[in-house]
Amino acid sequence: MALLVPSSALIVDDEAHIRSYVKLLLMQLGVETFYEAGNITEARELWQAHHPGLVMLDVNMPGGNGLALLPEIRGEDDEVFIVILSAEAQSGTIKEAVDGGADGFLRKDRPREDLIKELEGIFETEE
Numbered sequence: 001m002a003l004l005v006p007s008s009a010l011i012v013d014d015e016a017h018i019r020s021y022v023k024l025l026l027m028q029l030g031v032e033t034f035y036e037a038g039n040i041t042e043a044r045e046l047w048q049a050h051h052p053g054l055v056m057l058d059v060n061m062p063g064g065n066g067l068a069l070l071p072e073i074r075g076e077d078d079e080v081f082i083v084i085l086s087a088e089a090q091s092g093t094i095k096e097a098v099d100g101g102a103d104g105f106l107r108k109d110r111p112r113e114d115l116i117k118e119l120e121g122i123f124e125t126e127e
Contacts, residue, residue: 006053
C-alpha cells in the first residue's frame with residue numbers, strides 16, 4: 001500500500017485556528033500548497049481558480065453549509081479528494097456527506113494521531 005497524497009488542498013472552515021490546525025496535519029502528510037476559505041463563497045472562488053487535489057469542507061458555517069458545495073465540486077472533478085470536517089457526527093450528516101460523494105468524514109475534536117491515521121486511510125492506494 002502507498003499513499004497518494006495530493007500536493008494542494010483547499011481548507012474550508014469559518015474558524016481560522018481550525019484551518020491552521022488542519023493545515024499542520026496535512027503538511028505532516030506531505031501536502032505542499034494551501035488555499036484557505038472562511039465561507040462557502042470564498043471556497044467556491046478558490047476551487048474555481050485552483051482546483052486543488054484535496055478539499056476539506058466544514059459542515060456548519062455562517063452563510064452556508066459545506067455539504068451544499070460537495071456535489072458541485074464532485075460534479076466537476078471525480079478525482080479530487082473531498083473530506084468533510086465537523087464537530088459533530090450525526091448519522092444524517094454523515095449519510096448526506098457519503099451520498100454526496102465525500103471520501104471521508106473527520107470529527108475535528110479527535111486526537112491528532114487519529115486524524116492523521118484517518119487521512120492516511122483516505123489517501124491509501126493499491127500501487
